[in-house]
Amino acid sequence: xxxxxxxxxxxxxxxxxxxxxxxxxxxxxxxxxxxxxxxxxxxxxxxxxxxxxxxxxxxxxxxxxxxxxxxxxxxxxxxxxxxxxxxxxxxxxxxxxxxxxxxxxxxxxxxxxxxxxxxxxxxxxxxxxxxxxxxxxxxxxxxxxxxxxxxxxxxxxxxxxxxxxxxxxxxxxxxxxxxxxxxxxxxxxxxxxxxxxxxxxxxxxxxxxxxxxxxxxxxxxxxxxxxxxxxxxxxxxxxxxxxxxxxxxxxxxxxxxxxxxxxxxxxxxxxxxxxxxxxxxxxxxxxxxxxxx
Numbered sequence: 001x002x003x004x005x006x007x008x009x010x011x012x013x014x015x016x017x018x019x020x021x022x023x024x025x026x027x028x029x030x031x032x033x034x035x036x037x038x039x040x041x042x043x044x045x046x047x048x049x050x051x052x053x054x055x056x057x058x059x060x061x062x063x064x065x066x067x068x069x070x071x072x073x074x075x076x077x078x079x080x081x082x083x084x085x086x087x088x089x090x091x092x093x094x095x096x097x098x099x100x101x102x103x104x105x106x107x108x109x110x111x112x113x114x115x116x117x118x119x120x121x122x123x124x125x126x127x128x129x130x131x132x133x134x135x136x137x138x139x140x141x142x143x144x145x146x147x148x149x150x151x152x153x154x155x156x157x158x159x160x161x162x163x164x165x166x167x168x169x170x171x172x173x174x175x176x177x178x179x180x181x182x183x184x185x186x187x188x189x190x191x192x193x194x195x196x197x198x199x200x201x202x203x204x205x206x207x208x209x210x211x212x213x214x215x216x217x218x219x220x221x222x223x224x225x226x227x228x229x230x231x232x233x234x235x236x237x238x239x240x241x242x243x244x245x246x247x248x249x250x251x252x253x254x255x256x257x258x259x260x261x262x263x264x265x266x267x268x269x270x271x272x273x274x275x276x277x278x279x280x281x282x283x284x285x286x287x288x289x290x291x292x293x
Contacts, residue, residue, distance in 0.1 A: 001024075001025050001026070001027060001063055002026050002064070002066045002067070002190050002191075003026075003028070003064045003066070003067045003068070004016050004019065004044075004068045005070050006051075006072055007030055008030065009070060009072065010149060011179050011182050011186070012070055014179060014180055014184075015068050015186050017183075018184060019191070020044075022187070022191050025045075026045070027044060027046070028044050028045075028046055029051040029057070030047070033048050052086075052090060052091075054093070057091045058098075060094075061100055063098070065100070066100070066102040066103070066193075068103075068190055069088075069132070071083060071106075075240075076244065076246045077248065077249055081124065084124035084128040085124070091132075092132055092135050095137045100137055102137065102139075102140075102189075102190070102193070102196075103132055103137050103140075104139075105132060105139065107125045107128070107141040107200070108143060108144055108145070109122075109143045109145045109265050110122045111143070111200065113264055114263065116259075119259035120252035120255030121253060121256045124252070129200075138198065141201065142203050144177055144203050145174050145204065145260075145265040146174060147176070147177065147178070147182075148176050148177065148178045148278075148280060148287075151214075152288070152291055155288070158218070158292060162225050162226050162227060163229050164226070164229070165228065166228075166230070166236065166257060167231055167236055167254060167257045167258065167261070168230065168257055168261060169230065169261050170211050170228050170230050171210050171211075173209060175205055175208050175265060175267070176205050176209055176214075177203050177276055177278070178205070178287070181276030182276075184276070185203050189201070204276065205279065209280055211228040211230075213280075215227050215228045217284060222288075233254040236257070237251065237254050240254075
C-alpha cells in the first residue's frame with residue numbers, strides 16, 4: 001500500500017498518475033476529494049482531510065508500506081517552523097506507530113552549505129527531513145533546486161511585457177528541474193521496495209542555467225523577446241504581502257533567494273549528479289509555450 005499526499009498538487013498529481021500505472025494499491029489524502037478526477041476516486045482509497053491532522057494520518061498510514069510526503073505551502077503561516085515541522089509532527093508519529101517502511105519527500109538542495117541555516121523555506125525543508133529521519137523510517141529526500149514550473153506564475157508578465165523577475169542574480173547559474181521529472185523519480189522510489197536507510201537524492205536538470213540563459217531560450221522558443229529583470233528583495237516581499245502572504249512567509253521566500261545568490265545551490269565539482277532528462281528548452285516548448293498561448 002502506497003499513500004500519496006497532495007494528490008491534486010503540481011507534483012503529487014503527477015506522482016499519482018505514475019503510480020496508478022504501476023498497479024499498486026493506493027490511498028490518497030485530500031482536503032477536498034471532489035477535486036480529484038472521478039477515475040482517481042474509483043481507483044484509490046480516498047481519505048478526506050489534511051495530512052497535518054493526527055486522526056487523518058493515523059487512518060491513512062495504517063498498513064501502509066510507503067508514503068509520498070509533501071508539506072503543502074501555507075502562505076499565511078506565522079512561521080517556517082509551522083509549515084514544515086509543526087505540520088509534519090503528526091505524520092512522523094504515525095510513521096513510527098504504523099511501522100511505515102519507506103517515505104519519499106520533496107525537499108531541497110542546500111544541506112551542508114554555509115547559508116543553509118538562514119535560507120528561509122529551504123531551512124525549514126531541511127529541518128523537516130531531519131524530523132522524518134529521526135523516526136527510524138527509511139527516507140529519501142528529493143533534493144531539488146528551482147522548479148522550471150515556477151515560471152508559470154509569471155506567464156502573464158512573460159506574455160504581456162516579455163519580462164520575468166526575481167531577486168536572483170542574472171548571471172548566477174543554478175540547477176533547475178521540471179516537476180514531471182521530480183514525480184518520475186519519486187514514483188520509481190515508491191515502487192521500489194529494495195532500498196533502506198536515509199539519504200538525499202539530488203533531482204537536477206541536465207544543465208545549470210542563469211536567468212539570462214533562460215531568457216534567451218524563452219525568446220527563441222516563444223519567437224518574441226523575453227528578458228530577465230532582477231528586483232530588490234524588498235520589492236518581492238511587498239509583492240508577496242500584497243497577494244496575502246504573511247510577513248513571516250514573505251521573508252522566508254526572499255531569504256531563500258538571497259541564500260541562493262550566496263551559494264545555497266552550489267554543487268561541489270565532481271559531485272555525483274542524478275540529472276533528470278527534461279531540458280529547459282524542452283520544458284519551454286512543451287509546457288511554457290502552450291501556457292503563454
